[in-house]
Amino acid sequence: MRKPVRWFWTLWVMLPISVQAATALDRLTVKICEPLEKMAAEKQQPLSLALLLEAEPGALGQASRLLQELEGLLRYRLEESNWVEQLLPLSPRAGGSALERARNAGAGWLLRIVVGLQRGRLVANVELSPLPAGFWARLAGQMPHSLAAQYLVVEQADATVMMLSEQKRLEKFSGNWSLSLLGRLQKKYLALATGDVDGDGAEEVVMLARQGLELFRLQDGTLKKLAEYGFGQIPEQSTTSRESVGRLLAVDVNHDERAEVFYGTNWLRQGEVLAFSGAVFFPLRRLNSIPLCLLQRQRRWQVVLGTLQPGTNVFAKGLVIHDINASSGEEVLLPSDFLQLNCTEDGGHWRWLETSGILAESAPEGRRVLFEESGLGALLLGRNQVDEELWLLSAAVYPGRPDRLRLMAGGREIWSSNEFQGAVVDSAVSKDQAGGNKRALVLAVDEKLSSSYLYLLSGE
Numbered sequence: 067m068r069k070p071v072r073w074f075w076t077l078w079v080m081l082p083i084s085v086q087a088a089t090a091l092d093r094l095t096v097k098i099c100e101p102l103e104k105m106a107a108e109k110q111q112p113l114s115l116a117l118l119l120e121a122e123p124g125a126l127g128q129a130s131r132l133l134q135e136l137e138g139l140l141r142y143r144l145e146e147s148n149w150v151e152q153l154l155p156l157s158p159r160a161g162g163s164a165l166e167r168a169r170n171a172g173a174g175w176l177l178r179i180v181v182g183l184q185r186g187r188l189v190a191n192v193e194l195s196p197l198p199a200g201f202w203a204r205l206a207g208q209m210p211h212s213l214a215a216q217y218l219v220v221e222q223a224d225a226t227v228m229m230l231s232e233q234k235r236l237e238k239f240s241g242n243w244s245l246s247l248l249g250r251l252q253k254k255y256l257a258l259a260t261g262d263v264d265g266d267g268a269e270e271v272v273m274l275a276r277q278g279l280e281l282f283r284l285q286d287g288t289l290k291k292l293a294e295y296g297f298g299q300i301p302e303q304s305t306t307s308r309e310s311v312g313r314l315l316a317v318d319v320n321h322d323e324r325a326e327v328f329y330g331t332n333w334l335r336q337g338e339v340l341a342f343s344g345a346v347f348f349p350l351r352r353l354n355s356i357p358l359c360l361l362q363r364q365r366r367w368q369v370v371l372g373t374l375q376p377g378t379n380v381f382a383k384g385l386v387i388h389d390i391n392a393s394s395g396e397e398v399l400l401p402s403d404f405l406q407l408n409c410t411e412d413g414g415h416w417r418w419l420e421t422s423g424i425l426a427e428s429a430p431e432g433r434r435v436l437f438e439e440s441g442l443g444a445l446l447l448g449r450n451q452v453d454e455e456l457w458l459l460s461a462a463v464y465p466g467r468p469d470r471l472r473l474m475a476g477g478r479e480i481w482s483s484n485e486f487q488g489a490v491v492d493s494a495v496s497k498d499q500a501g502g503n504k505r506a507l508v509l510a511v512d513e514k515l516s517s518s519y520l521y522l523l524s525g526e
Contacts, residue, residue, distance in 0.1 A: 122182030
């Protein structure tokens with residue numbers, strides 16, 4: 067999880083350096099799956115499973131949000147394991163017809179988990195049994211081999227469990243918002259920005275990879291590469307960090323109706339400001355550190371630069387602000403080190419993500435907390451029709467599992483999803499043809515496969 071920046075009216079994403087601490091639901095998931103994994107390993111028998119998750123009558127409602135979150139965790143762990151060759155989630159409401167469909171789809175085993183909440187403890191009764199065969203299959207002797215289990219799992223409930231137990235199950239998409247996959251890219255990208263880079267009046271997408279920058283046009287839901295800019299001519303740092311970190315900004319700072327591209331990384335000795343000729347990128351000037359945001363003072367553009375702590379992706383609290391045509395300027399000190407910074411265009415408002423997961427903003431009293439959540443990432447999308455701020459929050463759910471996205475309006479959760487691949491690393495506002503900004507591009511990476519996924523979040 068991790069990264070970028072834009073000024074106040076653009077989309078902002080910030081991501082942490084580590085996966086959030088395990089919750090009670092995480093621990094319960096592990097306790098449910100580990101015995102099954104051991105049995106499957108001993109038998110060397112991959113399973114085709116039908117998963118049925120139910121609420122204990124009187125202890126938890128079937129429509130509880132708690133069951134929905136637990137099902138997501140279980141599905142991810144089971145689908146990623148090498149001992150499950152097929153997983154078919156079932157709805158308790160479907161009854162025997164669901165079992166029949168699962169059997170016809172090839173499932174041989176039923177994993178039934180009944181979950182309850184008793185005296186501050188999560189209790190799960192786990193049963194693995196052969197899926198009842200149909201009449202003709204029984205006559206032909208087509209029965210699964212005997213691998214069955216029944217056991218009880220108990221985990222102390224935490225604050226998250228108690229909160230979810232009182233909430234109703236979320237619809238996959240609510241408020242007419244949706245998340246769609248634009249494509250899988252066979253390269254690990256670290257950052258992205260959007261803007262009219264070639265001056266044709268349409269939006270382009272710039273993405274940063276370890277090897278260089280690439281420029282794309284998003285048209286009819288597909289990406290078309292227009293140009294690239296390699297880093298081969300730029301010397302690398304003598305000592306590199308354990309993790310590659312980069313930032314991108316795309317802003318028209320010289321009023322020629324073409325956005326200039328600002329970039330900086332922790333593996334190159336310098337960043338640059340680039341312009342696009344219509345065919346190739348060419349450098350305008352060097353940057354001594356990583357650009358975080360841009361602001362205007364007396365109609366002059368200023369760039370805010372940050373420096374990473376050695377060997378980490380945490381920025382030191384000391385910042386430098388200078389004119390885009392200068393090489394030095396004033397120093398500014400934030401209250402703490404941070405993972406991400408956002409500033410308004412006039413420089414009058416600052417927001418930053420602290421390593422503890424607190425999203426804070428500048429205030430007369432010095433600092434005000436906006437959100438606090440372990441593993442938090444936050445994107446400011448703009449405002450809705452009733453002038454409420456729209457925030458897209460991301461947080462790690464389980465090690466190696468896709469982040470969970472939540473859309474907040476006026477402090478209310480109006481949309482939620484973890485139906486995507488990879489971990490979020492960056493995002494940017496994407497304007498539609500009418501000039502609206504209720505869309506966002508979300509970039510996620512798959513660390514194991516060194517590939518990336520680009521999603522479009524759109525709504526009202």
